[in-house]
Amino acid sequence: MTKGFDCATPLTVAVTAAFRSQNFEFVARYLVPSGWKALSRKEAEIITEGGLQIVSVFETTANRPLDGREAGLNDGATALQLAIDIGQPAGSAIYFAVDFDATIAQMNTIADYIAAAAEATPGYYTGVYGSYAVIEEMYKRGVCSRFWQTYAWSGGKKSEVRNIYQYQNDITLNGINVDLNESYGKEGWWNTNEIPEEDEMNMPMKLEQWQWDMLYQVLGAAYNADQLSWEWMQKIVDKTLTVTELVFLNTVLDGRVDRGIKV
Template sequence: MAKGFDCATPLTANTAAAFERDGYVFVARYLVPSSWKALTRQEVDTISNAGLQIVSVYETTADRALGGRAAGLYDGASALALAGQMGQPPGSTIYFAVDFDASSAQMSSVISYIRAASEATPGYNTGVYGSYSVVEAVMAAGACSRAWQTYAWSGGKKSARANIYQYQNDITVNGIAVDLNESYGQEGWWNSAGANVSLSVSDANKLIEFMKAGYFAANDEAGKEEFHRLANELRKASGQPEE
């Protein structure tokens, strides 16, 4: 079992070193588009140099998973481009958050979201973050291969499928707000030591084809432009010219 935490606050060299001295092994950080809480390449190196491992989690809004398949394809493509920018190596895991008390009636949308995100992140393992019921439903459906359970909304139940378990929220450690976690193996964590990311032209173009449905379904020009931007990020990651 390994000791870890997750936080929205970016780590500095001092805070990362303090957590490492306290016996923490990993930190979960946000692999998301531009935001105050977003992981950066500089922070990746800061965390790695301190000797900590990184768990990547994609979350823009708490109930984003209710967007189903279209949202999952979009977020997966975004996460894939960001993983390349951060130097996250293939074979590690990207977790997608279901950060609310999902009901049984909402579970089909959640499963569709996670399954689509998995399709859109070739080369990486896909994980789900959520309650006991979310973890059990998503894993039983075979929508992803890794699970990070929170005690929240779980009624005291703990899934045997969980690779990571979040057992306490909203405390202050080393001067920043964190949630506490423990992990049990095959978490899919990573750091920048020896990372070498590549994306094949074939995989990039398959993802771009998936994204076309979202492009044509977008209700405004801003949405279409974002799909176009993400497609070009995939082209760049696979060594192709932008369009």
């Protein structure tokens, strides 16, 4: 078992050192587009130099997953770009938050959101943060592979598949507001010492076959609508698409598809 915490406040050198001296080994921080709580590359370097691992969590609003598949695709694409920008290495995890007391009736929509976010973040493991019910349901449906359970809304139950468990909220420690967590392995955490070299960004991605199939399906819709040239589809067939090229496609398609411009 490993000791950790999550917080909205960016960490300084001094605060990171204080937590490390208290035997904390990881911190979960927000992988979000903007705002005071967003993790930056500079902060990631500070955390790494201070001896902590980083867990990335994407959350804009608590009930965002209720917007379903389209929101998941958009948020996944955003998370992918942010992860690359701050130096989060492929092979680590991005957790997507379900930060409310979700009902059974809402699980289909939540699963659609998480599955779509996974589609949009190839090269990264996809995780979900949520209650016992959310963790169990997403595990059963197979929409992600990493699980961060909160004690909130869980009625004292603990999922057997949890990788991280949040057991206390809203305490002040080392001058900042934090939640306390413990982890049990395969968290998907990372640090900036693992940043891939530039050349690796331009090497063919190492994906499982189901991930290549998913990419083909998602981008195939744009190809069938005459918004994407076959050159890009061929790269997927040949498994030669690079991370740099995928980021380019995510960025350009968002801006051009609505205007009918072929990529």
